Amino acid sequence: MRTLITGGAGFIGSNVALELEKQGHEVIVIDDFSTGKKENLKEFKGKVINHDISLSLEIEKIDAVIHEAAITDPRFQDDTIMLKKNLDGFQNVVHLAKKYNAKLVYASSAGVYGNGPVPMKEDQEKDILTAYGKSKLTMDEQAKALAESMHIVGLRYFNVFGPHESGKGRPASMVYHLAKQMLAGKTPRIFKMGEQIRDHIYVKDCVKATLLALDAPSGVYNVGTGIGTSFNKLIEVLNEVLGTDFKPEYFDSPYDMSTYQVNTQADIEKAESKLKFKPDYSLKEAIKEYIGMI
Numbered sequence: 001m002r003t004l005i006t007g008g009a010g011f012i013g014s015n016v017a018l019e020l021e022k023q024g025h026e027v028i029v030i031d032d033f034s035t036g037k038k039e040n041l042k043e044f045k046g047k048v049i050n051h052d053i054s055l056s057l058e059i060e061k062i063d064a065v066i067h068e069a070a071i072t073d074p075r076f077q078d079d080t081i082m083l084k085k086n087l088d089g090f091q092n093v094v095h096l097a098k099k100y101n102a103k104l105v106y107a108s109s110a111g112v113y114g115n116g117p118v119p120m121k122e123d124q125e126k127d128i129l130t131a132y133g134k135s136k137l138t139m140d141e142q143a144k145a146l147a148e149s150m151h152i153v154g155l156r157y158f159n160v161f162g163p164h165e166s167g168k169g170r171p172a173s174m175v176y177h178l179a180k181q182m183l184a185g186k187t188p189r190i191f192k193m194g195e196q197i198r199d200h201i202y203v204k205d206c207v208k209a210t211l212l213a214l215d216a217p218s219g220v221y222n223v224g225t226g227i228g229t230s231f232n233k234l235i236e237v238l239n240e241v242l243g244t245d246f247k248p249e250y251f252d253s254p255y256d257m258s259t260y261q262v263n264t265q266a267d268i269e270k271a272e273s274k275l276k277f278k279p280d281y282s283l284k285e286a287i288k289e290y291i292g293m294i
């Protein structure tokens with residue numbers, strides 16, 4: 001299979017690219033390196049094209065596209081640019097997949113659920129808090145309209161963590177930021193009062209779901225573990241893995257809390273039945289594996 005991975009120099013994209021290549025497939029990466037890093041592709045043997053896919057997208061025949069490229073920081077400073085770049089990129093990817101009758105898997109986000117009820121189900125009412133969430137929901141709506149005419153699968157990733165995320169800076173996961181502080185012997189700092197909840201999913205499980213999506217029926221699926229873990233609890237798990245006893249220091253959130261998701265937790269029933277996806281890693285097992293790579 002000849003697969004194009006957009007955003008393949010980024011966190012999730014590079015993990016997908018390396019796994020697909022390991023499985024013996026031909027992989028082409030396209031990335032504008034706006035947040036992607038060359039070092040994420042150190043072991044990658046395939047072709048890497050440096051290009052902004054929101055401008056145009058031409059490539060020789062491919063069998064599948066895995067579309068990870070996007071402005072991924074929900075706090076990106078310009079909503080208009082965010083929407084335009086993410087949606088133009090998506091349009092160009094759809095056009096390319098249609099041209100070659102290729103399978104298309106794209107990254108949506110749990111951001112579309114905002115502060116809606118948990119566990120979050122694919123068809124529940126959406127709560128759009130940011131332009132980022134709006135860009136992802138627009139993709140999902142366009143994908144729904146296209147599903148009759150092509151293979152198109154959207155994956156609503158929850159909070160992914162793991163190797164290759166350091167290049168993201170502030171938008172990297174809480175697992176990464178808290179582990180970094182604790183590994184440096186510093187008190188982990190979290191917003192008051194640490195009871196914000198996230199469905200933390202290890203990038204290896206996220207890659208597994210993404211590859212399963214190539215053979216799943218068109219549609220939109222949650223990619224999470226189904227388990228919500230508070231930041232306070234996450235610090236406890238990090239303490240257990242590191243053999244430390246840090247207590248969190250709480251501070252006021254510098255963000256506009258009306259745009260902040262307080263609790264995310266996936267309902268994974270649809271992913272289990274249609275995507276055939278079940279995560280392999282518990283939070284603790286994943287952190288144990290990841291901690292030495294931070």
Ligand SMILES: NC(=O)c1ccc[n+]([C@@H]2O[C@H](COP(=O)([O-])OP(=O)(O)OC[C@H]3O[C@@H](n4cnc5c(N)ncnc54)[C@H](O)[C@@H]3O)[C@@H](O)[C@H]2O)c1
Pocket residue numbers: 006007008009010011012013030031032033034035036037051052053054067068069070071072085089107108109110111156157158159160161168
């Ligand atoms: N990491 C998470 O927890 C998470 C959660 C939900 C959804 N997602 C989605 O998953 C996808 C991958 O996210 P990530 O965490 O790996 O982020 P990332 O920022 O590491 O990866 C995005 C990649 O896309 C590239 N890119 C951005 N705009 C581009 C453009 N116009 N043309 C070409 N390349 C471009 C960047 O340089 C980067 O390499 C994104 O679509 C993101 O919205 C991620």
